[in-house]
Amino acid sequence: MNRAEKAALQLRAVDVLRMLKETRTYDELAETTGLPAGDLNRYVNGHVLPGTERAREVVDDLGRAALSEELEARIRVDDEGYVDNSATVFDQPFLDLAAPVVANGFDFDRPDVVLTAATDGITLAAALASYYGVRCAYAKKSKETAVEEFIEARQRLQSGIELTYYLPASAIDPGESVLVVDDLIRSGETQELLLDIAHTAEADVAGVFALIAAGEDGIRRARDHTDAPVGALTSV
Ligand SMILES: O=P(O)(O)OC[C@H]1O[C@H](OP(=O)(O)OP(=O)(O)O)[C@H](O)[C@@H]1O
Numbered sequence: 385m386n387r388a389e390k391a392a393l394q395l396r397a398v399d400v401l402r403m404l405k406e407t408r409t410y411d412e413l414a415e416t417t418g419l420p421a422g423d424l425n426r427y428v429n430g431h432v433l434p435g436t437e438r439a440r441e442v443v444d445d446l447g448r449a450a451l452s453e454e455l456e457a458r459i460r461v462d463d464e465g466y467v468d469n470s471a472t473v474f475d476q477p478f479l480d481l482a483a484p485v486v487a488n489g490f491d492f493d494r495p496d497v498v499l500t501a502a503t504d505g506i507t508l509a510a511a512l513a514s515y516y517g518v519r520c521a522y523a524k525k526s527k528e529t530a531v532e533e534f535i536e537a538r539q540r541l542q543s544g545i546e547l548t549y550y551l552p553a554s555a556i557d558p559g560e561s562v563l564v565v566d567d568l569i570r571s572g573e574t575q576e577l578l579l580d581i582a583h584t585a586e587a588d589v590a591g592v593f594a595l596i597a598a599g600e601d602g603i604r605r606a607r608d609h610t611d612a613p614v615g616a617l618t619s620v
């Protein structure tokens with residue numbers, strides 16, 4: 385790790401600790417983290433940065449558990465099992481915090497492009513693309529004006545309705561690596577369409593990630609379509 389990467393890791397750890405501190409006293413935070421309350425106070429207030437080893441433990445171990453917990457607290461599921469995810473997908477700072485935890489916790493190779501489907505996956509894809517320092521692309525259910533060439537993926541849904549996603553052909557080059565992400569995966573139909581698009585673009589798949597898996601069907605379906613790692617931060 386060079387100096388800048390160390391500093392970025394240390395600052396990420398402080399972000400995770402600040403997030404945890406929002407709902408805890410310092411004594412409770414000490415219990416959660418196993419770190420002394422006095423040190424935590426200095427980290428959270430920005431007087432001292434955690435050492436790199438400690439920072440890594442906070443981001444890798446605590447970060448994932450804390451983020452799943454925070455995510456679960458934001459999800460609302462209605463009587464029919466539909467998920468209201470607005471408190472997550474509208475919160476870009478939260479997603480920015482989630483990105484390094486996801487990138488480090490799921491064995492994805494660093495992609496060239498993070499690909500999602502409009503609309504709700506876009507803020508997550510932007511957070512991950514920004515973390516990796518790579519492009520973000522989203523397929524849409526309609527053709528963007530002034531774009532001449534598209535990659536299309538079409539599927540007949542269980543309902544019988546045909547769904548087509550369009551991505552400007554210039555968004556992914558052959559041989560590039562694509563990380564497919566979305567806020568939610570349920571049937572896996574959307575992810576399958578995105579994997580289809582990656583395939584048509586002659587891209588490699590770095591992985592498939594969703595913040596929330598509603599049931600197991602979608603994850604299973606995505607695994608049937610790629611050998612790359614497939615995962616979700618939490619499930620309902
Ligand atoms: O696994 P699946 O059954 O395909 O469902 C998951 C998809 O459904 C939601 O999008 P939706 O189609 O509602 O569009 P939106 O993002 O514009 O709300 C969600 O954002 C995923 O893209």
Ligand SMILES: Nc1ncnc2[nH]cnc12
Pocket residue numbers: 465466467468469568570598
């Ligand atoms: N918000 C949502 N909750 C559950 N399943 C979905 N499929 C598409 N959108 C969904």
